[in-house]
Amino acid sequence: MRENRNSIFIKLFYFFYYIGWALVFSFIPVYLKGIGFSIGEIGTFSAISALIGALIQTPMGNLSDRAGKRKSFIVLGLLINSAIFLFLFPGLTNYRDFLIVYSSIGLCTYTVLTLSSVLVLDLSLSGEIGRDYASSRMWGSAGFLTCTLFTGFFPSLTQGNTIFLITGIAFLISAVFIASVKEPEIKTSVLTPSMISIKRLMNNRQLLSLLVFYFLYYTTLTGASNYVNLLVKALGGSNSMVSFAYAMSSGIEIPFMFIMGSLSDKIGRRPLLVLASLVLPVRMLLYFLATNPLHIIGIQTMHSVTFAVMVVVPMAYVNDIVSPLERGTAQGMFNMTTGFASAFAPFLAGYVADAVGISRMYIFLMLLAIISTVGIIGFLEESKKERVTLGSKNHTINKVLGIFSDPFYRRIK
Template identity: 25%
Template sequence: MAGGVIGEGRLSVSRIWSDTNNYRAAFVFGFAALGCWMPLFNLWLEDRGVKGIYIGYIASIPWIVMLIVQPLWGMLADKLGKKRCFDISLIMAALLSLLLPLTTRGKLSLAGGTFLFAVFQTPVLPLLDSLTLDYTTDKDRSITYTHLRFWGAPGFAIGALLTGFLIPAWGVDTAFYLSAVFLMITFLFARLFGTNHSLVPAADLSFRGLGEILKNRLLLVFLGMIMIVSVAQASSSFFLTIYLKEIGASSKTTGIAIGVQGFSELPFYFVAAWLLRKTTAASILIISIFGTALRLYLYSVTNDPQHVIGIETLNGITWTLLWIAAVEFVNEQVPAAWRATGQSLLWAMYYGAGAVLGNILTSALYEKMAMKKVFGINSLIILIVGLLSLFTLLKKSKIKKL
């Protein structure tokens, strides 16, 4: 009897500390680290005395670094091993996260500190993605990458919520200190990863076959539209905390709003899978684009921080559905042999050009007007993109029967 209990106990422990659960934990804490600092980065810059368009310039650095440095990290990972590079990026990102708040208030020193931090922070999640794809591609495993990536959403929300609760006592620098803690917890779980064969290239950016893909006019129109959507979404992705401060929100309310934003994504991972079986990726994209226009408009007409918490429930429609449908749409538009290139273009337009231009343009507008007005302008821009998408994306797609 005792032997049976001991045996069951060992089985239970082995399940808890299984490779699959270690990957789940890595996604939770890896995204929690991101959730601590990313939503608050522009507010932190403003707190450091950076104003107007200079916020956009410095805030764009991580996204520029991602595009330039990520391929280099990929080549390094192919040579030294993804796991080793993942460990290095986690340790250095945690160390630099602790040092970044010590940066002096000058614009050049803040830009330099942000650059160094971004060099090691930006490859953390792409390398985790690549390690996870290696793990889930194993023919003996039944779990999918999507099942593990799902855990990033509550992780991001936990990081944002906890940071929001701690800021009143410890200040906005808490975002980076807490991020360092979560990065080191991610490192500890990564130490428990089993050995996987490298099945997926670590370098995510591959522009082979670019000329062939660029002949697809519908794809080019879509990439242009997704870049404009990203530019407008930058106002909510990177300036939401500044807007909340502008309308009188406490740091606790800000943390709750960002937490709700993260948790609202969870059901839409399942909704997206269901919708893709029932209708086309183009139809889902159009719903998400109009949803984004509505979300930005609602920001522009409210002065109540509590209302913003409700608005954040739209994040599942305006981001989760948008991104999953965008990935699927690109896969439909390019030949199987060029899908890596197609996805690279999507990342470049949304997370690269869109995020960089969005940060700069939003900060330029914020220099001249309140964030509420910036949201109103962006809402109108997205509404126009949505109307255009009806005559481009939807016209070319066949709607499946419900």
């Protein structure tokens, strides 16, 4: 009985949390643009939030270990963010005040995301939940999709202070559900990585190649996704169009996360990483060429490859190439790379958009994506030893498939 209740509470937490997050991600930038901030300034706010998050993940995990509690930190983070959006955010107009508030939002948001993931693992280890993190996290995507569809059909929900009211209430409801979870006695340890482990892992060429590629790739993807809302508005689209654009991407990512994860177990990690890296520059080019908001909704279907692959495959790649004793440290390095890319992307892309226009910004991101593509095709090795080998009796097809199977430097030796 307790197992079922905990499972339900965790899923409802994710569902309502991502309803609030969908509004923050999709419409707060539109709101900020409407009150006079430039795209670069909006990007700086997001960058500060993500940078604080990148720096806080491991220390906050270690602090929760010492306290022996997860829920208290998660609930506190949710309540603070709820209060910010309900009472503080609507009255802000000053650039400096927004920087301070976004720093607080980043601290709370990444505390919630980090420790809720660890709580799910705690429950799994103690036998409270039989399903893995992905099956719980899927309810977050469902909440995001529900919110974007609802605001698409009822765009008045994104006008005025209504957006802050819904966001604050959604975070408050998610706090109630996470507070209802019974924490297990046995907990996963979130250890602070030692410098010795980090130095040893930095000598792992496969891991280093992945992190460099992933940083460039995720910077491109995050920079693009952060400003889809403003691109839709620049092309004359309504808030409903913004909602439907994000609904398309979040809806299609749900099944493809599982498809890509399963496929990578069979054919290996590298083929899917190469595929995603080839598709990403094309996606950036199509954003640049778009002349109608409806085009953006169609382009968002490419999220099925460019995002779904990156949710599951890089983490599996990391687990393949490091020892079990160093997986925690390696995943911590990977998560910090994600955080730093999330901080760098909106800042860089925002000021490029201010300089050349939001459509031309996507040409810049396309060039960045091409660099990451060259890196993975040229240098990234396959990590999974047991896999179905890609091959054909046709020599020409084999040469093409070789791009997916082996790095270029190995094939020219």
